[in-house]
Amino acid sequence: MKWISAIIKPFTLDDVREALAEVGVQGMTVTEVKGFGRQHGHTELYRGAEYVVDFLPKLKIEIAVTDDQAERAIEAITQAARTGKIGDGKIFVMELEQAIRIRTQEVDADAL
Secondary structure, X not given: XXXXXXXXXXXXXXXXXXXHHHOOOOOOEEEEXXXXXXXXXXXXXXXXXXXEEOOEEEEEEEXXXXXXXHHHHHHHHHHHHOOOOOOOEEEEEEEOOOOEOOOOOOEXXXXX
């Protein structure tokens, strides 16, 4: 199993959710986060004073998938979240050792 964590632009969420549903991903966790990479933030003007916004708003999507779903899920996120501009985000893939559904106590792929 794989744990996929993706940082995306907020306005791409609906497209990413739909793309993941099409490849069979049944659930996800979405968190509002802030951060920066190559974008390095930007400067804003507020009431005549300039200040730097170092952290930009992003969304973090976390999904657990079986090994055979992983590549399709990664491709779905990549296609749906890509605008071709700086700040599109990143995808991180990690091994998932175990998953347990609390209600039924199903484990691993059955728990997903």
